[in-house]
Amino acid sequence: MARKRDAAKGNTPPRMPNIYDVAREAKVSVFTVSSVINSNGQVSAVSRRRVQAAIEKLNYRPNLLARSLAKRQTFTIGIVVPDISNPFFPQVVRGAEDVLQKAGYSALLCNSDDQEQKEEHYLDFLMSRRVDGILLAKTPARMSPAVRQRLLDSRIPIVLLMRSAGDFLADAVMTDDGGGAFEAVSHMASLGYKSIAFVSGPLEVSNATERRDGYLRALKAYRLTANPKLMYEGDYRMDSGYRAGLTLLPRRPEAVFIANYMMMIGFMKSAEEMGLHCPEDFGVVSFDDYPWLGFFRPRMTTVELPKYELGSAGAQLLLDRIAGNRQKPTLLMLPTQLRVRESCGFPQRTRRSRPHEAADGTRR
Amino acid sequence: MARKRDAAKGNTPPRMPNIYDVAREAKVSVFTVSSVINSNGQVSAVSRRRVQAAIEKLNYRPNLLARSLAKRQTFTIGIVVPDISNPFFPQVVRGAEDVLQKAGYSALLCNSDDQEQKEEHYLDFLMSRRVDGILLAKTPARMSPAVRQRLLDSRIPIVLLMRSAGDFLADAVMTDDGGGAFEAVSHMASLGYKSIAFVSGPLEVSNATERRDGYLRALKAYRLTANPKLMYEGDYRMDSGYRAGLTLLPRRPEAVFIANYMMMIGFMKSAEEMGLHCPEDFGVVSFDDYPWLGFFRPRMTTVELPKYELGSAGAQLLLDRIAGNRQKPTLLMLPTQLRVRESCGFPQRTRRSRPHEAADGTRR
DNA sequence: TTGTAGGCGTTATCAA
DNA sequence: TTGATAACGCCTACAA
Numbered sequence: 001m002a003r004k005r006d007a008a009k010g011n012t013p014p015r016m017p018n019i020y021d022v023a024r025e026a027k028v029s030v031f032t033v034s035s036v037i038n039s040n041g042q043v044s045a046v047s048r049r050r051v052q053a054a055i056e057k058l059n060y061r062p063n064l065l066a067r068s069l070a071k072r073q074t075f076t077i078g079i080v081v082p083d084i085s086n087p088f089f090p091q092v093v094r095g096a097e098d099v100l101q102k103a104g105y106s107a108l109l110c111n112s113d114d115q116e117q118k119e120e121h122y123l124d125f126l127m128s129r130r131v132d133g134i135l136l137a138k139t140p141a142r143m144s145p146a147v148r149q150r151l152l153d154s155r156i157p158i159v160l161l162m163r164s165a166g167d168f169l170a171d172a173v174m175t176d177d178g179g180g181a182f183e184a185v186s187h188m189a190s191l192g193y194k195s196i197a198f199v200s201g202p203l204e205v206s207n208a209t210e211r212r213d214g215y216l217r218a219l220k221a222y223r224l225t226a227n228p229k230l231m232y233e234g235d236y237r238m239d240s241g242y243r244a245g246l247t248l249l250p251r252r253p254e255a256v257f258i259a260n261y262m263m264m265i266g267f268m269k270s271a272e273e274m275g276l277h278c279p280e281d282f283g284v285v286s287f288d289d290y291p292w293l294g295f296f297r298p299r300m301t302t303v304e305l306p307k308y309e310l311g312s313a314g315a316q317l318l319l320d321r322i323a324g325n326r327q328k329p330t331l332l333m334l335p336t337q338l339r340v341r342e343s344c345g346f347p348q349r350t351r352r353s354r355p356h357e358a359a360d361g362t363r364r
Numbered sequence: 365m366a367r368k369r370d371a372a373k374g375n376t377p378p379r380m381p382n383i384y385d386v387a388r389e390a391k392v393s394v395f396t397v398s399s400v401i402n403s404n405g406q407v408s409a410v411s412r413r414r415v416q417a418a419i420e421k422l423n424y425r426p427n428l429l430a431r432s433l434a435k436r437q438t439f440t441i442g443i444v445v446p447d448i449s450n451p452f453f454p455q456v457v458r459g460a461e462d463v464l465q466k467a468g469y470s471a472l473l474c475n476s477d478d479q480e481q482k483e484e485h486y487l488d489f490l491m492s493r494r495v496d497g498i499l500l501a502k503t504p505a506r507m508s509p510a511v512r513q514r515l516l517d518s519r520i521p522i523v524l525l526m527r528s529a530g531d532f533l534a535d536a537v538m539t540d541d542g543g544g545a546f547e548a549v550s551h552m553a554s555l556g557y558k559s560i561a562f563v564s565g566p567l568e569v570s571n572a573t574e575r576r577d578g579y580l581r582a583l584k585a586y587r588l589t590a591n592p593k594l595m596y597e598g599d600y601r602m603d604s605g606y607r608a609g610l611t612l613l614p615r616r617p618e619a620v621f622i623a624n625y626m627m628m629i630g631f632m633k634s635a636e637e638m639g640l641h642c643p644e645d646f647g648v649v650s651f652d653d654y655p656w657l658g659f660f661r662p663r664m665t666t667v668e669l670p671k672y673e674l675g676s677a678g679a680q681l682l683l684d685r686i687a688g689n690r691q692k693p694t695l696l697m698l699p700t701q702l703r704v705r706e707s708c709g710f711p712q713r714t715r716r717s718r719p720h721e722a723a724d725g726t727r728r
Numbered sequence: 729t730t731g732t733a734g735g736c737g738t739t740a741t742c743a744a
Numbered sequence: 745t746t747g748a749t750a751a752c753g754c755c756t757a758c759a760a
Binding site: 016059061062063064065066068069074076079083084085086087089090091093094097098101106107108109110111124125127128129130149150153154238265268269272291292294295296297298308 | 423433440447449450451453455461462465472488492633636661662
Binding site: 432 | 736738739
């Protein structure tokens with residue numbers, strides 16, 4: 001069947017050259033052109049040269065869309081995060097993009113805003129785009145059965161980021177939030193704080209409950225009683241941290257553990273407005289570290305989450321799964337790291353009120 | 365010509381249903397199915413119902429790849445930024461993504477790392493992907509003639525972000541960096557600082573030279589002489605800010621204007637290590653504002669850049685261009701905003717050394 | 729080694 | 745209102 005492409009009436013916009021144009025120019029078949037493009041098969045040196053010359057002359061670039069359609073592989077993966085402008089995610093995305101790019105994949109970025117509806121919309125969209133895999137970061141825990149079923153049917157590999165598998169069978173990579181929270185709160189307790197408030201994330205999100213559990217475990221380990229009056233459930237956003245400060249600070253806790261960075265910022269803002277200072281008036285340890293937290297006052301004591309590794313490990317897991325080098329679902333647990341600086345009141349407290357502890361000098 | 369698709373020997377992986385499957389199931393033609401999917405044309409109610417039932421039953425989702433190929437439109441735009449993990453860009457990307465998503469477009473994210481080679485690789489890649497448009501953020505000023513020509517040939521609309529058009533004809537949206545720098549340095553000069561150091565970005569980047577020009581203009585306006593010993597060319601990265609501090613601070617400038625956020629962080633780190641404090645030992649104004657800069661000490665005086673608007677305006681410009689609602693290249697200039705806080709030494713200096721100025725109370 | 733032609737899943741033209 | 749079928753641009757048996 002002869003192609004009719006050239007019979008175009010001429011009123012269509014100028015098309016880009018395709019493989020047929022190259023073949024004609026080089027006086028070979030499309031097969032030969034395709035072969036040199038993909039450097040498979042044995043193509044005679046003469047043909048190869050002619051094809052290359054034609055490609056050069058026409059400035060030909062293969063249409064990846066058509067290739068994907070034919071090969072049923074798009075070399076694209078979808079990354080859905082709640083909000084790329086939340087400082088937690090850029091590093092995650094960068095980690096992912098680095099390993100994807102190295103493997104010849106590229107990333108479609110989606111912001112779910114933690115809304116189930118948006119998330120599902122994007123998931124459907126990504127399936128329609130026939131992405132080869134999906135990296136799905138923290139969002140509301142549940143997913144409608146319909147979407148889940150479609151996901152399963154599509155057989156598109158998914159790896160979950162910062163979100164427990166729950167009832168959904170998939171690979172996942174998480175950070176050890178429970179352990180990190182335990183370590184953070186233990187540190188505060190060991191400093192002698194008796195009343196330690198807690199600003200948590202939304203408790204329907206798995207990592208928020210893990211951080212809370214870590215908090216509670218640490219209290220128990222230090223024989224402190226959990227006081228509901230000192231616990232505030234936020235939503236990981238700045239504004240909820242601000243409200244948490246307004247609610248909690250008047251109750252004058254000696255210290256507070258804040259479950260993420262954005263809420264910590266909001267919390268500090270409320271303290272500022274109330275004329276309260278850290279660490280003189282209250283100690284703070286928060287989750288998630290950033291370079292600048294070490295250079296401004298108060299220098300924040302935080303639990304660092306390995307953001308870049310989260311993304312890169314997730315992407316690697318996904319690529320492995322796509323390649324089929326993996327059998328049962330894998331769950332990767334990345335360690336956190338307590339970074340003791342000053343907001344927890346460490347130097348002061350240990351020097352002033354608990355000199356016997358200052359002796360060991362462990363600042364981890 | 366009858367499709368042979370069903371003659372598959374059965375060893376192929378389970379395919380997703382296509383439009384033919386739906387047509388067969390509904391006992392109509394593919395045209396009818398296509399019509400109801402795209403809700404064009406007049407399809408009889410009966411046909412429509414049957415098609416919808418079939419779609420439901422088969423859980424059919426159109427293959428966007430095939431659609432794009434046929435329509436020669438991908439509803440995808442490429443966003444290339446130097447590095448998404450640089451806190452400047454997430455907001456830009458978010459702004460863009462919001463307007464794109466609303467218009468039914470999605471975004472392919474690329475990190476150029478400010479490397480010409482990577483940028484060109486991505487540009488070629490995006491062209492091969494047949495994206496409908498490209499958002500190209502700050503990167504090395506030049507572009508090889510070959511790539512530029514290919515870009516022109518491809519007729520893919522491009523809008524430049526934070527980068528002057530230069531010799532490349534395209535729409536662009538920028539921030540008024542020169543004006544912002546002028547305002548910042550003028551503020552310092554009006555505070556009485558005589559020796560104002562400057563940490564600039566890489567001077568081959570247009571917005572870095574604009575910030576420098578603003579700095580120089582302000583010095584001139586206040587009859588201060590520019591001292592090369594107090595000017596340091598960095599690369600917008602944290603480490604170069606650190607080195608700038610190591611170089612500049614021993615020369616004890618009264619104040620310093622730092623051309624971006626990351627370098628400011630590095631600079632503060634070096635000051636910290638040298639035991640110098642801001643604003644007691646030196647005043648600082650830096651470019652680019654973030655929420656947390658208002659809650660930590662020193663509270664930073666900064667020039668805010670409208671990041672989100674940069675992205676959203678850029679995306680809107682691009683969509684307009686794609687739609688063809690625009691003739692000649694447009695350059696949008698977004699205003700910056702000086703946010704006076706404490707790192708510039710404003711309250712102290714005005715109160716202590718220049719009381720007559722404190723009277724007017726303008727904190728803009 | 730190279731050519732031919734069918735298939736990937738849509739859209740769109742043109743008859744009927 | 746519908747159906748048949750040629751594009752869209754690529755890959756890839758199968759043949760030559």
